[in-house]
Amino acid sequence: MEKKPDLKTSSPEKLSGFEWWRRSLAYRTGLGCDDKEKLQFEHDYQAKYFPENCTQCESFRDWALTYSPSVIFMMGHIRKLGGNLSLANISCGKCDDLKGGGFHPDMGILLCSNWLQSQTQVEDVLTHELVHAYDYLKFKLDMKDLNHHACTEIRASMLSGECRIMREIWKTGLANFGGKFQQCIKRRAVLSVSANENCPSPDKAAEVVDKVWNSCFNDTRPFERVFR
Template sequence: MNQDQQSFFASWSKKFSYLAGSMSPQEEEAFKTQLELEKTQRECTRCEEYKAWMMAYSPSVRFMMEQIARVGGNISSQNIVCDACDEFKSGGFHPELGILLCQNRFYSKWHLEDTLTHELVHAYDHCKFDVDWANLRHHACSEIRASSLSGECRMMNQIVKNKIFKFSKGHQDCVRRRATLSVRSNPACKSDEEAAKVVNQVFESCFNDTRPFEEIYR
């Protein structure tokens, strides 16, 4: 038996013991920790592979990276980071740190593409428009643009992910819903009602602003 076979059977034996309930409490806890570590490593590897592919081949990601550089931004593979997230979200943007991709929240490569494009729109807005993220109107505007331009609210996403079969203004409703949820998470926002109000106040002008794209194409 070679080393790979020995490793496989040792791993299988531990899993069998765990499923059979024949481990001691200490062994069971150590086994659970090992499983979680292996899961985290797999998720990180997958996220890094997807990220590298998108930066090399995704039209929306490559375009946004170019546009961010043109307005003086500095987003690269070094500050687009894969990590596990406790919150139920797929990514985030920080003006000083860069972009976070939540490696444990992606269900496909294309989900990561939408998320990365979304966060790149935030990065572009921050550089182009000098966004004050504590200002709810600024935050709402960027969230509207990011949800609209990233592809997250395209028709097939709504059908497959959310089982929403609304075709008349479905894109706008999705953008409004996602933007409101994001603004509600802002520490400066006091209530659901305030989040919805702010999004409604800026919705029309921000939804119609497709820069740096000529139009909504995703």
């Protein structure tokens, strides 16, 4: 009689964020995943707690891919550049970090279901990550290069709608009305670059964002203009 593999439930830390994303993608595609690993994934899948809002995130994602003008626009331009993003590699999952999502060239886009609570949030975050995907294909983006990282974060926050004027007014009030859009973009870009393992400090992140600001803020490709 064939002995069944010894399967042990992985610790919660190993089943969340990037590692869970990597394993689930390998399981679905069959790439880099042997039979024992598939069985282990199925076992862990049953043991892992998924918040109910994962299903909600997937519903919001599906709506955005079908009806959102910004998402449809970016998906079209990514296809023109040879990208292959689809439902197969735009997934929802639990994230440990306080962030909305992530892009990986080999794995696609992850939407953090435990942080995204509305259709608008999912639409903005998905557009943000699609800008990263576009930049990777169009400009040979290298996230280890802090200049590259800062530039794509500036563009992603600017083009995604995350920093709409009315949203910033709701958050911070009417003071400095004209500068809120740029302040929001810079704030988000500095936070993202600060998290880069190659960035020594938040001060360095702010310095790099300032260095590339003019050229990257004024680059709205593939959009013709930005609506604030």
